[in-house]
Amino acid sequence: MSELKQHDVSLTVNGKAETISVAPRASLADALRDTLGLTGTHIGCEHGVCGACTVLLDGKPVRSCLLFAVQAEGAVITTIEGIGDAQSPHPLQRAFNECHGLHCGFCTPGMIVTLSAFLKEHPQPTSDDVREAISGNLCMCTGYQNIVRSALRAAELIEGAKS
Amino acid sequence: MKLEFLAPQTLQDAVTMAKARGGAARFIAGGTDLIIQARKSGAWPEAVINLQQIPGFGEIKGTGPNFSLGSLVTHRQIEREIRFAGALEALRESACVIGGHQVRNVATVGGNLCNASPAADMVPILLCLNAEVALAGSEGRRVVPLANFIEGPRKTVRASDEVMTEIAFAAPAQKFSSTFLKGGRRRAMEISIVAMAGVVSASPDGKMTDVRLAMGAAGPKAIRLTEAEKFLEGKVLSKDVLEETGMLAAAAASPIDDVRASASFRRHLAGVYARRVVELSWNRISELNDDRSAA
Ligand SMILES: Cc1cc2nc3c(=O)[nH]c(=O)nc-3n(C[C@H](O)[C@H](O)[C@H](O)COP(=O)(O)OP(=O)(O)OC[C@H]3O[C@@H](n4cnc5c(N)ncnc54)[C@H](O)[C@@H]3O)c2cc1C
Ligand code: FES
Ligand code: FES
Numbered sequence: 001m002s003e004l005k006q007h008d009v010s011l012t013v014n015g016k017a018e019t020i021s022v023a024p025r026a027s028l029a030d031a032l033r034d035t036l037g038l039t040g041t042h043i044g045c046e047h048g049v050c051g052a053c054t055v056l057l058d059g060k061p062v063r064s065c066l067l068f069a070v071q072a073e074g075a076v077i078t079t080i081e082g083i084g085d086a087q088s089p090h091p092l093q094r095a096f097n098e099c100h101g102l103h104c105g106f107c108t109p110g111m112i113v114t115l116s117a118f119l120k121e122h123p124q125p126t127s128d129d130v131r132e133a134i135s136g137n138l139c140m141c142t143g144y145q146n147i148v149r150s151a152l153r154a155a156e157l158i159e160g161a162k163s
Numbered sequence: 164m165k166l167e168f169l170a171p172q173t174l175q176d177a178v179t180m181a182k183a184r185g186g187a188a189r190f191i192a193g194g195t196d197l198i199i200q201a202r203k204s205g206a207w208p209e210a211v212i213n214l215q216q217i218p219g220f221g222e223i224k225g226t227g228p229n230f231s232l233g234s235l236v237t238h239r240q241i242e243r244e245i246r247f248a249g250a251l252e253a254l255r256e257s258a259c260v261i262g263g264h265q266v267r268n269v270a271t272v273g274g275n276l277c278n279a280s281p282a283a284d285m286v287p288i289l290l291c292l293n294a295e296v297a298l299a300g301s302e303g304r305r306v307v308p309l310a311n312f313i314e315g316p317r318k319t320v321r322a323s324d325e326v327m328t329e330i331a332f333a334a335p336a337q338k339f340s341s342t343f344l345k346g347g348r349r350r351a352m353e354i355s356i357v358a359m360a361g362v363v364s365a366s367p368d369g370k371m372t373d374v375r376l377a378m379g380a381a382g383p384k385a386i387r388l389t390e391a392e393k394f395l396e397g398k399v400l401s402k403d404v405l406e407e408t409g410m411l412a413a414a415a416a417s418p419i420d421d422v423r424a425s426a427s428f429r430r431h432l433a434g435v436y437a438r439r440v441v442e443l444s445w446n447r448i449s450e451l452n453d454d455r456s457a458a
Contacts, residue, residue: 005165005167007168023166024166024167024168024211025166025207027198046202047199047202047203048195048199048262048265048266051263051265054265057268057269060239060268061264061265061268062265062268062269063195063265063266063269066193066194066195066198066199066266066269067194067198067269068168068191068194068198068211070168070170070213071191071194071213071215073170073216114264114265118264133264135263135264136262136263136264136265136266137263
């Protein structure tokens with residue numbers, strides 16, 4: 001396997017500086033899951049279609065299955081693990097729980113990561129805004145209604161926390 | 164299988180690296196076409212040369228009438244570009260339907276043009292704007308009209324060591340507006356069944372002039388609808404004029420049958436979209452000018 005030249009990639013993941021060694025063909029999704037053990041980022045289609053693998057790259061939602069890990073050199077990455085956890089959930093995570101925004105949960109990390117960036121730019125969205133925001137994320141289970149409701153609820157929670 | 168990943172810091176290095184590897188290396192920008200194609204076909208290039216670390220190609224420049232898009236400008240940048248709000252709205256309309264947000268945040272305009280899919284959504288409006296693309300390779304620099312750059316499905320005149328550096332165009336001189344419409348089965352994340360862009364100007368005596376229409380996804384490459392354009396010169400908008408425009412557009416289509424739509428439905432849509440694009444663009448000219456006088 002000596003011909004598989006590994007590359008060192010330095011990046012910040014969920015606030016922590018990391019240097020990982022990856023094969024040139026490894027996707028960022030694989031690197032996050034396999035090298036860093038951050039399995040919250042899900043891989044659905046590996047074709048850029050489903051959005052389950054969405055992470056934030058320098059604050060913007062991107063599909064981690066469509067990036068080589070080596071392309072993330074110097075980048076600041078946020079995965080679902082960096083959005084919040086059971087001890088201190090993000091308002092979106094609370095809202096998804098409250099409003100039944102998930103069934104199987106496969107799409108949920110991608111939905112929440114995508115929506116976290118969206119709510120920063122649109123603190124008071126309409127349901128149409130939310131639908132447009134998640135147009136690149138597929139859900140097989142919920143029929144989307146409760147995802148939209150969750151996003152609107154999260155916006156309320158964030159607004160409420162401010163005052 | 165080996166894959167070499169190269170990250171040049173200068174244009175010159177990128178060209179030299181590509182030249183040294185003959186046709187075995189591919190440039191990569193956002194990677195949204197390249198990675199999927201390689202993964203689907205299993206045909207990985209021997210090397211990919213990342214263009215993203217080369218400074219200077221990520222900006223939209225110009226204050227009008229002349230503009231240039233760096234080849235690494237993302238669809239996100241174009242859809243949010245305030246300089247294109249108004250008369251050049253079709254640029255934003257084209258960019259904002261490409262993939263979903265996550266794709267637009269990384270996918271580039273240069274990648275869209277170099278990939279040369281017949282359904283590439285940035286192509287029709289850039290054809291209407293008579294865009295020219297700049298290429299830099301081991302033989303030097305050249306500028307090619309976009310219409311000549313794309314030869315057919317996934318075929319361009321670009322040599323394997325040539326990097327597309329920028330895309331330049333000029334806005335029309337008279338009062339004008341533009342529109343882009345895309346037909347797909349759903350609004351987001353859909354490969355166009357038919358894509359239609361138009362730029363329409365108004366002559367001082369209130370007639371349509373310098374009309375430019377381009378259609379994507381209805382043939383092996385996007386084309387200008389020259390017959391319809393000629394027909395519309397000097398016309399006043401009417402039901403009959405639109406009818407004829409639609410017929411000329413449908414006649415110019417050479418669509419295929421595939422899983423997304425039949426050839427006959429594509430031809431039908433070509434007519435419908437040509438009519439709509441002309442009508443909308445014309446109405447937008449007066450809206451834009453009303454806004455200005457009101458302000
Ligand atoms: C889920 C999904 C949905 C999509 N939806 C749409 C859509 O609706 N409409 C649409 O038009 N496209 C769509 N695409 C295709 C794609 O996102 C666009 O074509 C995009 O603009 C490609 O840009 P990129 O930077 O990712 O290209 P890359 O994949 O990096 O490159 C594409 C090709 O161009 C070459 N290349 C790139 N930049 C340069 C350069 N500067 N100089 C020389 N060669 C270069 C590469 O070698 C490669 O052959 C979609 C893709 C995905 C994954
Ligand atoms: S796994 Fe990346 S978009 Fe589906
Ligand atoms: S909850 Fe199952 S895919 Fe969305």
